[in-house]
Amino acid sequence: MNFPWKQRKPLARVINPEINPDGPDDGGRLIVLTAPLTEAIDHAGYFIQMAMASLPIWMEGVINRKYPKWRDVEHNEDGSARYMPAGVRLVEKSLSREYRHDDVVACFPDDLHKFVGPRTRVVAVSTHNPLGVTFAAGVYTSIFGSSKMPINSHYSRQLFATIKASPFRKNFKVIVGGSGGWQIIQTDTYEELSVDCVVEGRSESTDTLELFRRAIQGEQLPRRVEVKHPLDSEGILFPDTRTTFGVVEMTTGCGRRCKFCVPDLNPQIDLPKDKIMEAVRANVRNGNKQISLATEDMFIWGQVHTDTPFYFPNREALVELYSEIVNTPGVEQHVLSHSTIAPAVVDPLLIKQLSDLLLPKSPIHFPYLSSHPEKKALAPLIGLETGSVRMAKQIMSSKGVPFSIEDWPSVALEGLRVLNENNWFPAMTLIVGNPGETDEDVMDTIDLIYEMERRGLFAFLIPSIFTPLHDTRMEKETGVTQTRQLTPLQWQLMMKCWKMNLRPGQYSWWGPMAWRVGSIGMWLYKLRGLNGPNFTWPLLMFSGAISEKNLQRMGKIYRGKPLKVKTRRELIASLKPKDLQYLRADNGDLPVDYVPPVRARAMTG
Numbered sequence: 001m002n003f004p005w006k007q008r009k010p011l012a013r014v015i016n017p018e019i020n021p022d023g024p025d026d027g028g029r030l031i032v033l034t035a036p037l038t039e040a041i042d043h044a045g046y047f048i049q050m051a052m053a054s055l056p057i058w059m060e061g062v063i064n065r066k067y068p069k070w071r072d073v074e075h076n077e078d079g080s081a082r083y084m085p086a087g088v089r090l091v092e093k094s095l096s097r098e099y100r101h102d103d104v105v106a107c108f109p110d111d112l113h114k115f116v117g118p119r120t121r122v123v124a125v126s127t128h129n130p131l132g133v134t135f136a137a138g139v140y141t142s143i144f145g146s147s148k149m150p151i152n153s154h155y156s157r158q159l160f161a162t163i164k165a166s167p168f169r170k171n172f173k174v175i176v177g178g179s180g181g182w183q184i185i186q187t188d189t190y191e192e193l194s195v196d197c198v199v200e201g202r203s204e205s206t207d208t209l210e211l212f213r214r215a216i217q218g219e220q221l222p223r224r225v226e227v228k229h230p231l232d233s234e235g236i237l238f239p240d241t242r243t244t245f246g247v248v249e250m251t252t253g254c255g256r257r258c259k260f261c262v263p264d265l266n267p268q269i270d271l272p273k274d275k276i277m278e279a280v281r282a283n284v285r286n287g288n289k290q291i292s293l294a295t296e297d298m299f300i301w302g303q304v305h306t307d308t309p310f311y312f313p314n315r316e317a318l319v320e321l322y323s324e325i326v327n328t329p330g331v332e333q334h335v336l337s338h339s340t341i342a343p344a345v346v347d348p349l350l351i352k353q354l355s356d357l358l359l360p361k362s363p364i365h366f367p368y369l370s371s372h373p374e375k376k377a378l379a380p381l382i383g384l385e386t387g388s389v390r391m392a393k394q395i396m397s398s399k400g401v402p403f404s405i406e407d408w409p410s411v412a413l414e415g416l417r418v419l420n421e422n423n424w425f426p427a428m429t430l431i432v433g434n435p436g437e438t439d440e441d442v443m444d445t446i447d448l449i450y451e452m453e454r455r456g457l458f459a460f461l462i463p464s465i466f467t468p469l470h471d472t473r474m475e476k477e478t479g480v481t482q483t484r485q486l487t488p489l490q491w492q493l494m495m496k497c498w499k500m501n502l503r504p505g506q507y508s509w510w511g512p513m514a515w516r517v518g519s520i521g522m523w524l525y526k527l528r529g530l531n532g533p534n535f536t537w538p539l540l541m542f543s544g545a546i547s548e549k550n551l552q553r554m555g556k557i558y559r560g561k562p563l564k565v566k567t568r569r570e571l572i573a574s575l576k577p578k579d580l581q582y583l584r585a586d587n588g589d590l591p592v593d594y595v596p597p598v599r600a601r602a603m604t605g
């Protein structure tokens, strides 16, 4: 039998006889920037990178078969990378304030030998998720058999091993930055990965430049440096070359203050449209056909620090921004990144207008779900996290503002209804195993998921095990740490989510059969030992081998009870006048006796 994972390359790069042991002819670049191959690739949309973050390395063959060309990257004439993650591009841009163009290069890991030489003083690595210890990533590799080595982590380690093995290693410092740098700090893998310093924060900071100066002078660097985030948009730079997936920043921070969230710790800033558009055009000039605006919540853009609270989207501003982007000559594809769900309840007309604009350029197709003539869909990433109001109050009390967190299940269902009606089928994350989560909390979430099913709503549900992320307000808390600790209900929630995700793919006669046989085979082969006895019945439920009704009758699963859900009109009726004034009448559903403030003033004046 052919086991593709047994044939993979060893971690350190195989010695290539064509590589000159004396380094490149020009002595190499002073500063060389890079990122793991699996974080730099630009193929097949976001999904491929997300899959690589979640699947263990032994399943690499699945990706290879589906995307045989995923390793084919594009180069500039000098061998540097044609595209790199936005983080790398901003480090490059930040350094350009102090160093000559020829001193700095950004290259793919396999090309390091072309640029690292006796002259090199810094190799800087930008990484999103090097060790795979973040939420959602760890849990699936652990379900499939190894909690330590997702595909992305394997390639990240391979990159660090290549740098460590460089004959010039003693001449240069290795500085790591990016949203995944904390994983190296947390796991204390400096020696193993040969990292001198991890920078937490943005490259624009003068402290970052000072660090590079010290590295170039050969000074000892601190292990960890925390640098300040700019407080306004003036301090944020924009890429003027091509970024992976055409990522251009749209906002920083969020404002909803969820306790487990990292990006919310940054100041809430929306970036100027002219700068965003310049970066979009720069991407297109450099051969990119796709654009994605990076944000925690696209709906705050245009409403940050205005007289209106940020959670009432600025419809005109958003429509104008997205319209300019998709109408930029050369932009063939556009994908959404992150958003929240309450804005869909606040302003359904905004969702409709954005759909009209964005669907034609969306590369995502959901043939069984979309009502678009070409079956196109939009799929932003949205946090659902829990269906338990008790839990939601503890970890994300402002997630649904302007609506009360007491109404969270209704906000989520009503928002999803509006989104689905407009061909938005979001990927929604759920956190399983929050600190203090009880069986009742999990049952509340299961109720919500079954209610989605009952109402025919669709979201791609991504349950993950609670991970206390560094620096967050939950940093010191522990929830579930291994899949064996999951309770039968927590397993059931996870497997029900996946069962529902597979719904649209199950229309062929062989689909359900393949899953049934495949999942049971996998359980017999590997999973029953790994994940413990609590996993068994939920897996049988997932496989469909025994009907949910029968499993419930046998007392093996909980099938959820119907939820009493508020309509949009009822949700709006519960708003206080201070918030009600910002709702737009063209969406309807305002209380019949409601008098908008302007008219009220006219009447009283």
Ligand code: B12
Binding pocket: 038, 039, 040, 046, 047, 049, 050, 051, 052, 053, 054, 085, 086, 087, 088, 090, 091, 124, 125, 126, 127, 128, 129, 134, 135, 136, 137, 152, 175, 176, 177, 178, 179, 180, 199, 201, 202, 203, 204, 208, 244, 245, 247, 249, 262, 263, 294, 295, 296, 337, 338, 469
């Ligand atoms: C776009 C995006 C994606 C895209 C594209 C990623 C890419 N390769 O380009 C996709 C969808 C593929 C993706 C996937 C994932 N993502 Co993502 N993603 C984002 C998002 C929205 C924007 C990232 C970005 O480009 N920002 C703009 C750039 C400029 O910011 P930056 O990279 O942080 O760079 C700045 C600093 O970090 C620093 N810096 C960066 N590199 C370096 C290097 C050095 C040497 C120095 C000094 C400084 C430095 O300077 C830059 C500014 O000047 C962020 C949220 C956010 N707002 O950041 C989440 C985010 C980074 N992703 C996250 C997660 C969890 C994931 C996944 C694990 C999700 C999953 N389960 O599938 C995967 C992992 C992918 C992988 N390959 O392993 C988390 C990170 C959590 C963590 N690491 O602790 C974030 C913060 C989202 C969140 N709300 O939690 N992601």
Ligand code: SF4
Binding pocket: 254, 255, 256, 257, 258, 261, 262, 263, 264, 296, 297, 340, 383, 396, 399
């Ligand atoms: S809504 Fe999302 S981005 Fe905003 S604070 Fe909560 S988790 Fe963070």
